[in-house]
Amino acid sequence: MTLLKQPLPTAPRLDPLVSGIRAALNHRGDWQRTAQHAASELRRYLPAPEMLTGIPPGELLHVEPDGTFSIQAIVWPAGRITRIHDHVTWCVFGVIQGVLDEELFTLDGSGDCLVPVGRSTNATGAVNGFAPPGDIHRVANNAGRTAISIHVYGTDLSRIGSSALRSYDLPVRP
């Protein structure tokens, strides 16, 4: 049986970004290269917060009809912090309001604890990308005011719901 999937309507005014991501995917490199190209496009077409007016928080802004990528805005109340997790696919994200801190980790050789390998503070306008493997991270809004970020994931989030592959409830080696 074939299930017909109705494409979600694209949020208004995001057409240049959607076109840019399509162009990035046409390079057909590996996930690292795709993330780099997609980050360049997101940097060029990073939406302003006003462009999301009227869109419910958490709603997908765009799902590509062939399922190759999705665009999502995430609202981060002050103090929000994710679990430590990795991802099913490449991702690029840009901060369009506020500041987000990101910590990167790797599993130690035994696999029973995590080792911090980097951290970054991403102010408004910052764009970053990553691709598995080596994508274990945690994101937090420590800035005391609401932050908003735009994420592009290389998958159909309307089908799988979340980009997170695994959560890591492991001690972090100091």
Ligand SMILES: [Fe+2]
């Ligand atoms: Fe993540």
